[in-house]
Amino acid sequence: MKVRIKLYASLAEYLPMGAVKNEADLEVCDKATPTQIILRLGLPEKMCHMVLINGVYIAPDERGSTSLAVGDHLAIWPPVAGG
Amino acid sequence: MQKSLSIDPDKCTGCLQCELACSYDNENAFNPAKSRIKIFTFHDKGRFVPYTCTQCYEAWCMHACPVDAITLDKGTGAKIVHDNLCVGCKVCTIACPFGTINYNADTGKVIKCDLCEGEPECAKACPTDAITYVDANWTGLEKMRAWAEKTDAGQASA
Amino acid sequence: MAWAKKLLRVNLTAGTISEEALNMDWANKYLGQRGLATKYFVEEVDPKVDPLSPDNKMIMATGPLTGTCASTAGRYSVITKGALTGAIACSNSGGFFGNEMKNAGYDMVIFEGASKTPVYLFIDNDNAQLIDASDMWGTSVWDTEDKIKSDHQDPMIRVASIGISGEKGVKYACVVNDYHRAAGRSGVGTVMGSKNLKAVAIRGTKGVTVKDPVRFFEAANAGKAVLAGNPVTGEGLPAFGTQVLMNVINETGALPSQNHRDVQFDGAHAISAEAMAEPRESDGKPNLVRNAACFGCTIACGRISTIDRTHYTVAERPEYQVASGGLEYEAAWALGAATGVDDLDALTFANFICNEQGYDPISFGATVGAAMELYEIGAITDKETGGIELKFGSAKALTDLAELTGKSEGFGAEIGLGSKLLCEKYGHGELSMSVKGQEFPAYDSRGIQGMGLTYATSNRGACHLRSYTVASEVLGIPEKTDPLVHEGKAGLVKAFQDATAVFDSAGICVFTSFAWSLEDVAPQIDAACEGDWSVETLLEVGERIWNLERNFNNAAGFTAADDKLPERLMKDAAKTGPAKGLTSQLDKMLPEYYQLRGWTADGVPTNETLGRLGL
């Protein structure tokens, strides 16, 4: 199934080829979890501070058990802040 | 291996922590106006340039001093102003083509970078490694020295 | 020791300047800057005063750490009764001005009265004088700063000034120092303009000392190490600035767009930190030139930017083709998302103009957004706008209005009223996205529930900097809470409010709080300042300051009825994103908040609370 991957700030360098505006579509297996995708893209785990599926925060201990559905948006940030 | 201050303006954010550390170490107060290192800000280019004494080999300030009040610290290579000998004549301040030795009207003496006896506070305080204290041979100060050589001859060949 | 223990009182009506010893009893109870200056202000000013009357006062104040080597310790605040809000106003600014004031030997400068003719205050250590500024009146912040430095032939003078907008009464004019740092909100620059005070210029070379230097160095260095080791303050902010939030908040569904009709913005990426770093087509260079620090700041989140030379705003105007203060998140949101404009160069240009003419990009952008909605519904037409096609998404309308508002000309004068007065004037007060007259910043209270309470209870009107619960609700600092629920938010908001009042009163930047808790701050204050300063004392100081401000507002005529959000946020549910279907739950949070604060159900501090805090 296809999901949309969004990697921001310093994680942008891990985006797959062909990414536009920090986003790329990725073919993943059914019920893929954020942890699986993080591993596949080679993202350093401690850099994955904010993991959002469709804008909803996924806590670290739920990243291996929460499954994505077709067309879901998985967005990941390193530790950032602003104001 | 003798060390010297290495300056990388590209890394400088203009925070002035170096000036604060320098002034506190030397003047017992946080006072950028009394710092021996100075950050130049080029506003419309977004550029910050830390600037201090190069400790040139044959220092103009040292030679120009009429009373031998500036001497070479053989350990660090720094040219040191001895307050007990300095008479405040200011000849060194016009002799130094970098303008990095300055008169302090409060004390009637001149002040300049002395490399903090080999542990420069500015380098310690710099949060971005724009100022580091490294082996003398590969420092950014070479650029300043290159300019220095244009000032007169005898400098390089000495 | 840390405090200079001296203040300068400038009576602009009489043209007199006098020195006073700082009230150290008050300093021990209110620390400095925001807290201490507010104490002076409420003691000296009638809460009912018209903000623009000579009876209003304006205080520029530093904190005890200002000018020391503690990280970020270069701050100052401007305290007055806000021209935009009529509430207590305290706007905080970085740059290098606060440090210079401390080095000249003053903790604060109190301005009272109003000058008959334009003047500026020049402080050269012990020598302070009011100087005629007639030749600067009608010039921009940038020109004023240059002229003062040139007149005194001293490029090291630090200047805080107002632009034309502040002179002409734009309600949200700022005080701008160092070209692009600003005490930005609530119209503190408008008050300054009403006093005919064009600028304050300072050269200070006296130095700042601390109580226990050895311990202070240790504490300050420990603090710096925490900032450097923290991924947010050590890596994220320097590299991406606050603008990194654009995509975060958009993804979270809390990015108010088009006057808060939507909570997400299609153009978010185009105006984000990521876009600022991308090479542009015309010259291959990114918008972002580099990051820059304020005085003593080891984070360096500031942006220095350039505008594409071929862009319509600057193609014929080389003076705007140089590097200058770039977009921060709140400004980018207001100039962009709030108006639906996704042209990064246009936003950067508007931001330059805000700095150059000294007015708040948040209130400006939000007001333009409101005006665009008024235009869309036909409440204002081309006749009022002078032919500007005021459509959501129009970069040209944004930049034209930026220039007009800077000079308070044409429809810019209307935009300069702020959204509340503008919307009321055209019969749609409900379209003003504001609290106590001050426009919201960049977070939607439906998608981040705590921010609704933050805005509603902020003593200076809607503001993110009074309790930045975004840190917890979205970013997980210090720990993650759920942004969509209202439970627990009253306590969260109170805790943030009290702690923030301490940061604002110490002379340091609130951004340190992404890494520092008061456990990191207390040792620095304790080593620098006379007296004993623990986390507990500081928290009490914070709570005391909050109640002091609240008391002033209550006396000024504000009531619980002013602690409210616009109907749109209470009734119109978010249309997209995680908060889809949700409205703000303010009515559930507010009573709990009052209770936690020790206030009556009407939002008035009880005698018991006041007594406990020594008020």
Next chain:
Amino acid sequence: MTYVIIGAGPAGVTAADTLRKADPKADIVMIGSEPEPPYSRMAIPYVLTGLIAEEGTYLRKEEGHYDKNAIQYRQGEAESIDPKNKVVKLKGTDDQPYSKLLIATGASPVKPPIDGLDLKGVHHCWTLEDCRNIMKFADKGADVVLMGAGFIGCIIMEALAERGVNLTVVEALDRMVPRMMNEAAGNMVKAWCEKQNVNVHTSTKVTKLEASKDPEDTLVVDLDNGKQIPAHLVVVATGVKSNIDFVDGAGLKTDQGILVDECMRTSVDDIYAAGDCAQGPDFSTGGWAVHAVQPTAVDHGRIAGLNMAGKSAPFKGSLNMNVLDTVGLISASFGKWDGIEGGDHAEVIDTENFKYMRLEFDGDKIIGALSLGRTDQIGVLRGLIQTEIALGPWKERLMENPHLIADAYVACSQQ
């Protein structure tokens, strides 16, 4: 190899030290004509003020410096040079043979043709001996007349003022420090001095000095404007001239001083000259000039030493520059401070605060500068001038605000 240096001032001592470094084994003989160890005339004013003792003026402070470096320091006054036999003849003592000779005999104060300059209570301020004499007279409240408000006169003035004397300065030309300052700056210095209670007469000449008996052992100074000023002490500082009379007959080409090339060589083989007695390359004009100032003396000494030791080190020329503290007002001048024809200049005058800055340009390069009331980073003016930095866009900024010199220097040299 025997290097002989006549003169033990800054040029001589610097040359001796340079020679020792460059040629560790050679014999080095330095001949001084005064009884004290080599000392600095520049420091004499600070003895007058009491800031330092006489030892504080010594050019080298390290104990046994000359012995340690095998520099033989010989008392004596050179009478003549015999280049053919390579010998320096000394008054009343043995001749000094040399392999290579450096003449660094400095300069002496000139005595104007005025009656009464030999009277008791009239002194130059040139040697430590002069200094001791002045100190005998210049007590607090004493009436002191200073003849000459040139560079040296002004340096002494500071010291005299600090001793609390009742000071009157008489300068023949129309302004103070006329050779270092233009009218605007010179007048500002005058106004400042008057503010510090120094009586200043410019465009005024001393016509004669007479002894007075009322009170005993004092003087009366007659001025050409008819005024008479009583004085316990008269200090004569009306200029100096190079000490070169003794080289007559040695075949050296001379003008104002001994002419030297860019390696400090005189016209005679193996004889070099340096310091106040040498007329060396002038950076600003490309010609030859005597620049009787400390930085030039040590530059000369170092260049001469290197070349004498066989290291080729041509000199780009000395920059005429001065720094002066006139009773607390600090001024500096560099290079062609009076500009060149057709060159631009930038000038700001702040009369109220005694601040002045003037830059002289040749195209987009700075060739000279005058500054009053500023000390910060003032040395960059030397850097800007001597490295001939093309300022480009910075010229316009300096034209607007000449106080941006340091910014301009850093911007143009460190980018």
